[in-house]
Amino acid sequence: MAQHSRKGAQVQAVTAxxxxxxxxxxxxxxxxxxxxxxxxxxxxxxxxxxxLLARGQTFFEPGNFVLDVYLFEVERTEAGIRAASVRExxxxxxxxxxVDLGKQAELEGVHA
Amino acid sequence: xxxYDEFDLKLVNERxxxxxxxxxxxxxxxxxxxxxxxxxxMNGVYLQLHAYMLRIAIPYGTLSSRQVRKLAHIARxxxxxxxxxxxxxxxxxxxxxxxxxxxxxxxxxxxxxxCIQTSGNCIRNTTSDHYAGSAPxxxxxxxxxxxxxxxxxxxxxxxxxxxxKFKIAVSATExxxxxxxVHDIGVQVVKNATGELGYEVWVGGGLxxxxxxxxxxxxxxxxxxLLSYLEAVLRVYNMSGRRDYLYKxxxxxxxxxxxxxxxxxxxxxEFEEIRKTxxxxxxxxxxxxxxxxxxxxxxxxxxxxxxEIDALAAKEKNFADWLKTxxxxxxxxxxxxxxxxxxxxxxxxxxxxxxxxxxxxxxxxKFAFSEVRVAHEQNLTLANVRKKDLYEVWKALDASELxxxxxxxxxxxxxxxxxxxxxxxxxxSIPIAQRxxxxxxDVDLQQKIGRLHINTSGCINACGHHHVGHIGILGVxxxxxxxxxxxxxxxxxxxxxVGEIVGPAFTEGExxxxxxxxVKTYLDIRKDGEILLDTYRRVGLQPFKEKLYxxx
Amino acid sequence: MQLIKNGAFIAxxxxxxxxxxxxxxxxxxxxxxRWQKEQNALVARGKPLGIRLKSGEAPSLIAxxxxxxxxxxxxxxxxxxxxxxxxARLLRERYGYKGEVRAVGAVLRDQxxxxxxxxxxxxxxxxxxxxxxxxxxxxxxxxxxxxxSDGKPSVMSLRHRLAAHASARNAG
Numbered sequence: 001m002a003q004h005s006r007k008g009a010q011v012q013a014v015t016a017x018x019x020x021x022x023x024x025x026x027x028x029x030x031x032x033x034x035x036x037x038x039x040x041x042x043x044x045x046x047x048x049x050x051x052l053l054a055r056g057q058t059f060f061e062p063g064n065f066v067l068d069v070y071l072f073e074v075e076r077t078e079a080g081i082r083a084a085s086v087r088e089x090x091x092x093x094x095x096x097x098x099v100d101l102g103k104q105a106e107l108e109g110v111h112a
Numbered sequence: 113x114x115x116y117d118e119f120d121l122k123l124v125n126e127r128x129x130x131x132x133x134x135x136x137x138x139x140x141x142x143x144x145x146x147x148x149x150x151x152x153x154m155n156g157v158y159l160q161l162h163a164y165m166l167r168i169a170i171p172y173g174t175l176s177s178r179q180v181r182k183l184a185h186i187a188r189x190x191x192x193x194x195x196x197x198x199x200x201x202x203x204x205x206x207x208x209x210x211x212x213x214x215x216x217x218x219x220x221x222x223x224x225x226x227c228i229q230t231s232g233n234c235i236r237n238t239t240s241d242h243y244a245g246s247a248p249x250x251x252x253x254x255x256x257x258x259x260x261x262x263x264x265x266x267x268x269x270x271x272x273x274x275x276x277k278f279k280i281a282v283s284a285t286e287x288x289x290x291x292x293x294v295h296d297i298g299v300q301v302v303k304n305a306t307g308e309l310g311y312e313v314w315v316g317g318g319l320x321x322x323x324x325x326x327x328x329x330x331x332x333x334x335x336x337x338l339l340s341y342l343e344a345v346l347r348v349y350n351m352s353g354r355r356d357y358l359y360k361x362x363x364x365x366x367x368x369x370x371x372x373x374x375x376x377x378x379x380x381x382e383f384e385e386i387r388k389t390x391x392x393x394x395x396x397x398x399x400x401x402x403x404x405x406x407x408x409x410x411x412x413x414x415x416x417x418x419x420e421i422d423a424l425a426a427k428e429k430n431f432a433d434w435l436k437t438x439x440x441x442x443x444x445x446x447x448x449x450x451x452x453x454x455x456x457x458x459x460x461x462x463x464x465x466x467x468x469x470x471x472x473x474x475x476x477x478k479f480a481f482s483e484v485r486v487a488h489e490q491n492l493t494l495a496n497v498r499k500k501d502l503y504e505v506w507k508a509l510d511a512s513e514l515x516x517x518x519x520x521x522x523x524x525x526x527x528x529x530x531x532x533x534x535x536x537x538x539x540x541s542i543p544i545a546q547r548x549x550x551x552x553x554d555v556d557l558q559q560k561i562g563r564l565h566i567n568t569s570g571c572i573n574a575c576g577h578h579h580v581g582h583i584g585i586l587g588v589x590x591x592x593x594x595x596x597x598x599x600x601x602x603x604x605x606x607x608x609x610v611g612e613i614v615g616p617a618f619t620e621g622e623x624x625x626x627x628x629x630x631v632k633t634y635l636d637i638r639k640d641g642e643i644l645l646d647t648y649r650r651v652g653l654q655p656f657k658e659k660l661y662x663x664x
Numbered sequence: 665m666q667l668i669k670n671g672a673f674i675a676x677x678x679x680x681x682x683x684x685x686x687x688x689x690x691x692x693x694x695x696x697x698r699w700q701k702e703q704n705a706l707v708a709r710g711k712p713l714g715i716r717l718k719s720g721e722a723p724s725l726i727a728x729x730x731x732x733x734x735x736x737x738x739x740x741x742x743x744x745x746x747x748x749x750x751x752a753r754l755l756r757e758r759y760g761y762k763g764e765v766r767a768v769g770a771v772l773r774d775q776x777x778x779x780x781x782x783x784x785x786x787x788x789x790x791x792x793x794x795x796x797x798x799x800x801x802x803x804x805x806x807x808x809x810x811x812x813s814d815g816k817p818s819v820m821s822l823r824h825r826l827a828a829h830a831s832a833r834n835a836g
Binding site for chain 3: 117119120122123126127130133134147150151154233263264266267268269270271272274347350351355385389391392395397398401
């Protein structure tokens with residue numbers, strides 16, 4: 001399973017790709033999967049993160065409707081939740097070379 | 113070009129039906145992702161950063177106008193209106209939904225196309241010279257051999273689960289435009305002392321994590337025995353290639369570990385056994401049947417001079433610039449090879465919109481016998497254009513932003529999709545290529561610099577062929593930040609070489625200046641007629657290194 | 665596990681015997697190491713004998729002894745490991761082995777077609793494989809481009825036949 005959080009990361013969220021179309025989604029407090037990072041549930045600390053990941057994994061299994069579930073590092077800012085790495089920033093927004101495509105063109109709360 | 117008969121068509125349709133069933137089982141939850149992944153990976157379906165990616169096979173880079181139009185249609189209806197041509201002469205769609213892929217495959221099958229063996233550890237699409245059939249000095253059309261290899265390798269029962277993916281390229285001219293020495297197998301068409309055609313076989317070349325130039329293992333394989341020879345190489349590799357460690361599982365490592373001589377001995381021993389059975393001997397009728405499909409188009413008898421074109425070029429600098437770099441010599445008098453640049457200044461190398469594809473299809477239909485080629489440099493080619501039509505072709509291409517006069521120049525760069533799209537990437541490639549393109553956009557400056565290949569990859573898998581760029585750029589990740597390592601002196605042609613690392617990596621902010629420094633250093637010290645690669649080969653790394661790291 | 669032999673789901677009379685275990689009374693499949701150590705005893709037993717080759721144990725190691733075996737079982741340690749596809753072809757085509765060539769280990773339903781083509785006539789498969797799945801998987805393609813151990817005519821030779829047929833008809 002992909003692992004994109006640095007060791008010791010304190011604030012994390014869980015992401016995956018939707019089975020039918022591959023779209024990037026985030027695990028929400030309601031046990032749903034949202035395309036917006038702003039809807040993601042945030043886990044602070046190692047234990048909470050592991051619990052969140054476990055929920056993401058057990059949740060998708062019966063329905064089989066997301067894949068590649070993993071934790072990644074985020075930051076809380078005044079403007080909302082931000083991904084810490086370049087990779088996850090690109091995943092929540094879309095290609096930096098085609099800003100007319102992907103979530104950056106479709107959703108509020110996407111950050112560059 | 114090759115057309116399917118009932119057998120080819122049936123096989124492709126059966127494959128679509130099989131994959132449709134597999135997708136249905138996955139969507140219904142009957143298959144887990146662990147079970148489904150190997151199946152989708154046998155049909156070119158990857159999961160990338162934002163969506164699935166579908167890799168469509170373009171056998172030896174040859175397409176008809178009809179097929180190009182279909183690709184445009186598929187990109188528009190099932191994707192976001194564009195596709196990406198790759199260094200393997202294939203086309204990638206960046207946004208297809210899994211549930212739509214069976215329908216895409218149906219559409220492809222309707223124009224004799226597919227996604228078979230565009231991923232997985234099997235024999236991939238055989239690539240070739242994009243000037244095939246039109247290049248001066250060509251011994252035979254290499255696509256005949258490619259098509260024979262395509263059929264032999266399709267669902268080969270013995271070689272569908274190799275230790276690693278396996279790539280074959282074929283060239284039939286002395287100047288190698290197909291990069292055969294950096295393929296697992298490179299086939300070079302040669303003529304022996306008695307004038308008989310046969311094949312030189314290079315084995316164990318490859319890029320990726322450990323770049324190695326192939327070794328010549330077969331000196332002269334007779335035409336009828338080519339498949340026996342290839343089967344022998346593959347069998348030796350399948351039985352002896354490492355399977356315990358992914359990064360050493362390529363045939364490259366096998367050749368490296370046992371040595372070229374031992375490899376040759378093993379292959380020849382196996383080859384003799386296979387040849388004895390006669391099972392794979394190519395019947396002349398089959399060669400003839402396939403050859404017919406690649407018969408030269410109905411060329412007119414024309415004078416090679418085109419004074420009206422020369423006159424227009426004298427009047428219009430943009431046209432003259434384009435003629436200088438994007439048009440190549442054809443073997444038939446009065447004809448030219450036209451390269452279509454997919455590298456507009458500041459845009460994504462290899463990307464092509466549906467509208468552009470349709471424009472290319474129309475232009476090819478009107479001026480180039482309805483045939484389009486994909487070059488491994490991520491450009492397109494019209495291989496048979498009358499010289500007297502060049503101005504009209506240029507106008508038509510220019511109207512669709514397809515006539516950037518830069519083929520072979522510094523802004524004609526190879527770049528993999530990188531971290532903007534790819535799940536494996538460590539850093540972005542496309543923005544680097546774009547910024548270099550902007551920096552050197554002046555056409556006169558580009559021409560002054562001369563032939564220069566800059567290749568950029570976003571990770572060590574080297575899809576951007578950085579090892580064989582005259583200047584190679586490799587994106588690396590250092591604690592979540594993108595850095596770029598530079599190599600000099602790589603080459604993919606008959607003088608193939610792996611580039612040498614210049615020194616510590618540069619930041620995203622420094623990399624374009626670093627390229628600028630390399631170019632300026634070269635311009636300062638070059639001798640008459642040298643391109644950057646020549647200068648590097650003469651003086652080595654040191655002068656460049658000094659300038660690059662002078663401030664440190 | 666269940667056994668498919670020549671397309672039929674049948675009871676398996678063979679026992680895979682671990683090196684440290686005693687031989688059973690009936691048909692037994694032993695490792696290459698055991699065969700090399702206990703050759704004479706194994707032959708003297710007078711019971712049907714099979715041998716099991718691991719990935720990396722090429723059939724050339726037993727080429728001279730093949731007449732002693734009723735079964736050669738080839739291991740697939742992972743479905744990705746395709747070495748035994750070559751081994752099976754060598755057994756059939758190079759060494760002319762006519763006994764059972766059996767696939768054991770990690771084998772996916774989507775590989776049945778390939779396995780049968782290279783000369784496997786017996787497969788140990790997971791219990792969820794049904795005769796319907798077997799039929800669908802093994803028959804996925806009507807024709808094949810390359811000659812292999814199954815002896816089916818390749819597309820090339822089918823084309824040749826068609827062409828000959830057509831010209832004969834035209835001549836007639």
